[in-house]
Amino acid sequence: MNKTVKKFAIVGMGNRGLGAFAKGILGFPNKGLPEFKKYAKLVAICEPNTVRLQVAQDELKQPDLAAYTDFDAMLKQADFDILVVATPDHTHVDIVVKAFNAGKNVICEKPLATRVEDCDRMIAAADANGRWLRAAQNARYGPQSLKLKSMIADGAIGNLKLVTFEEQLDTDHGADYFRRWHRDKKNSGGLLLHKASHHFDWLNWVIQGYISRVAAFGDTSFYLPREKRGKCCRTCDYTAECPFYYDLPGKWDGLYMRMYGQGEHEDGYIRDGCVFDPEINIEDRIAMIGEYDNGVKLNYTLSCFNPYESIKMVFIGDAGRIEVPGDKHIYYYPMHTREKHVIEILPGTGGHGGSDTAILKSIIMDFDALPNAPADGHQARHAVLVGAMANKAIAEKRIVTVDEFGGKPKLAAAPKA
Numbered sequence: 001m002n003k004t005v006k007k008f009a010i011v012g013m014g015n016r017g018l019g020a021f022a023k024g025i026l027g028f029p030n031k032g033l034p035e036f037k038k039y040a041k042l043v044a045i046c047e048p049n050t051v052r053l054q055v056a057q058d059e060l061k062q063p064d065l066a067a068y069t070d071f072d073a074m075l076k077q078a079d080f081d082i083l084v085v086a087t088p089d090h091t092h093v094d095i096v097v098k099a100f101n102a103g104k105n106v107i108c109e110k111p112l113a114t115r116v117e118d119c120d121r122m123i124a125a126a127d128a129n130g131r132w133l134r135a136a137q138n139a140r141y142g143p144q145s146l147k148l149k150s151m152i153a154d155g156a157i158g159n160l161k162l163v164t165f166e167e168q169l170d171t172d173h174g175a176d177y178f179r180r181w182h183r184d185k186k187n188s189g190g191l192l193l194h195k196a197s198h199h200f201d202w203l204n205w206v207i208q209g210y211i212s213r214v215a216a217f218g219d220t221s222f223y224l225p226r227e228k229r230g231k232c233c234r235t236c237d238y239t240a241e242c243p244f245y246y247d248l249p250g251k252w253d254g255l256y257m258r259m260y261g262q263g264e265h266e267d268g269y270i271r272d273g274c275v276f277d278p279e280i281n282i283e284d285r286i287a288m289i290g291e292y293d294n295g296v297k298l299n300y301t302l303s304c305f306n307p308y309e310s311i312k313m314v315f316i317g318d319a320g321r322i323e324v325p326g327d328k329h330i331y332y333y334p335m336h337t338r339e340k341h342v343i344e345i346l347p348g349t350g351g352h353g354g355s356d357t358a359i360l361k362s363i364i365m366d367f368d369a370l371p372n373a374p375a376d377g378h379q380a381r382h383a384v385l386v387g388a389m390a391n392k393a394i395a396e397k398r399i400v401t402v403d404e405f406g407g408k409p410k411l412a413a414a415p416k417a
């Protein structure tokens with residue numbers, strides 16, 4: 001157990017910075033643990049939008065918390081050890097590199113960056129300054145992920161041969177990527193980076209190899225411009241008939257309206273943008289196949305317009321098969337036995353099935369508390385690499401190899417804090 005009090009600062013006080021990290025570090029119910037207070041102190045927050053900054057201060061109610069609109073000023077003036085980066089994906093790289101050069105350690109939201117070369121810059125800056133870099137790859141932490149990882153690592157199905165992973169988002173969750181900054185590829189890298197990097201990180205960790213070749217297909221097929229549309233839901237003429245109406249004033253007891261709607265005049269950040277806006281340039285359906293250096297084949301699909309949401313998986317080895325049908329069960333079929341073992345998985349509590357709290361716990365209390373210490377820079381880069389290869393495969397309509405991205409990635413084990 002790490003007994004020193006770690007001093008945190010957070011940059012980006014949107015959904016994740018405020019809701020997952022600030023409230024988590026401070027031990028808010030369902031966000032963090034009460035004992036975090038003994039080991040962690042939130043010293044400073046930074047958010048360029050003054051409305052969101054004020055909402056964060058009001059929500060957190062910490063009289064000693066320093067609040068900044070300027071990141072450089074926070075870096076210079078606030079006394080902290082660990083920076084949490086919860087800004088839009090394309091902004092991570094410059095913030096993280098500055099933080100390392102100022103001698104801080106960094107927890108960065110996923111995806112680590114929107115380009116592989118940006119990940120390399122971040123890792124190089126961490127190394128040059130002798131600091132650590134971790135990414136909030138929370139797909140590793142759910143009870144189901146941990147159980148599957150341990151079954152496969154313990155040889156339940158022998159040598160892993162083939163993996164199928166299907167993520168199908170519904171028209172609520174799935175549509176949300178088409179409402180705001182994510183919908184422009186230059187901000188998010190598209191969903192192969194922004195969304196899939198969670199699962200690529202976890203799959204890389206389970207497959208225990210590195211991605212070597214990728215083929216992929218994807219396009220925008222559903223969230224296409226429609227004649228009946230507006231700029232945003234609050235001012236649209238078609239709200240009564242639109243199944244995608246987003247009730248910003250009604251979200252989270254008005255919190256989102258206070259954070260985003262009332263701050264809109266400062267930076268033009270529209271939270272309830274129309275999902276049929278011509279600005280959208282990310283794919284909403286993707287099919288990808290990948291091959292790892294150890295021969296494992298991965299079949300991955302993602303879509304964003306389903307009546308209901310599901311993640312389904314199949315893992316096939318030379319000694320059996322594991323299926324995740326999309327509910328709270330794992331089915332395990334050992335080879336040659338005709339047996340079917342049903343394993344029930346109870347979700348954890350808190351954000352992302354307890355994963356958000358687990359990430360914070362491992363960082364605040366003990367890096368080794370979990371079998372999967374938070375993804376380090378190389379592992380987070382590997383997740384970005386898979387998505388970047390797939391993006392290139394879609395754009396260039398061909399199979400893309402890892403050699404085009406610098407060759408075999410480092411799969412470094414996470415160093416101690």
Ligand SMILES: NC(=O)c1ccc[n+]([C@@H]2O[C@H](COP(=O)([O-])OP(=O)(O)OC[C@H]3O[C@@H](n4cnc5c(N)ncnc54)[C@H](O)[C@@H]3O)[C@@H](O)[C@H]2O)c1
Nearest residue numbers: 012013014015016017048086087088089091109110111136
């Ligand atoms: N791990 C997860 O499960 C998970 C879930 C959702 C989002 N995310 C990631 O978290 C990050 C934040 O996402 P979000 O949904 O909270 O976004 P958000 O838009 O709600 O919040 C981002 C905040 O950063 C601020 N910001 C923008 N540019 C900035 C800059 N240069 N410096 C400082 N602040 C800046 C914005 O004003 C905004 O308040 C993204 O990288 C996203 O991909 C991770």
